[in-house]
Amino acid sequence: MIKDNLKKYVLLDDCPVRNVLDRVGDKWSILVISILGEGGTLRFNELNAVIGTISQKMLTVTLKTLEADGLVSRKIYPQVPPRVEYTLTPLGESLLPAMSLLVDWAMQNMSAIKASREQYSGRKELV
């Protein structure tokens, strides 16, 4: 017996919302979007240096996925050595408010969460 106002959530699994959020939820996308959101336009190696711990492969994969989704645009300058610049598209920029609300929440509440985790893990050790 499921309440009517909850039935729509059955559809949320394997649905387009899940589909979109999966990509937002990967390891590097939120970070890259945040950086481009503040930094404007950046080259591949600039992004690489700003993040510091990302591998070239994962930066490539992340940028390609974001480009395929229409969140990031890629501009190639026909030079040698190559110059490629990345920028948020309007669609990518439209994601910034929702994302920064989430990041703000995380920053404001991380101490409460850490405290809760410690309390929770402490339980077991006392049994």
Next chain:
Amino acid sequence: MIKDNLKKYVLLDDCPVRNVLDRVGDKWSILVISILGEGGTLRFNELNAVIGTISQKMLTVTLKTLEADGLVSRKIYPQVPPRVEYTLTPLGESLLPAMSLLVDWAMQNMSAIKASREQYSGRKELV
């Protein structure tokens, strides 16, 4: 040479924000929080039925993690068969606005994203 206003993002990797967002980004947490946010209080099997495609194990794991983080509270009624009720804590409820903004964005833009993906994948096949 990294612009000064971007340097803080270097810290974002392996930091508490990442730590918190990782859990929000797992497969079932957003769904469970959304359901509890609308459904109020629900029993284990009610959540299981509402979601439909989640396994008992993953529902257990997800709820335990959310409980450890202090986002969900767990109330046990000493009965047989057991009765366990789950509710959002105030901390869990405080996450709802940020989450629903993200979900709304996903719903509003999924068609644009799907279109972009198709256009992108179409490129390769024409080479």
Next chain:
DNA sequence: TCAATTACTTACTTTGAAGTAACTAATACT
């Protein structure tokens, strides 16, 4: 001639999240 530069690609391995299926405790009901 040779190293440096930039934005990658490729091949391989590792890791952990998630899935599957069976099992459990404790009691009420038939």
Next chain:
DNA sequence: AGTATTAGTTACTTCAAAGTAAGTAATTGA
């Protein structure tokens, strides 16, 4: 005696995301 019920646990497998390390193209400058 046997079945149903609820909220799990346990052992095992699968799979894809992520990491590692090396190689590549094309040109400039020493």
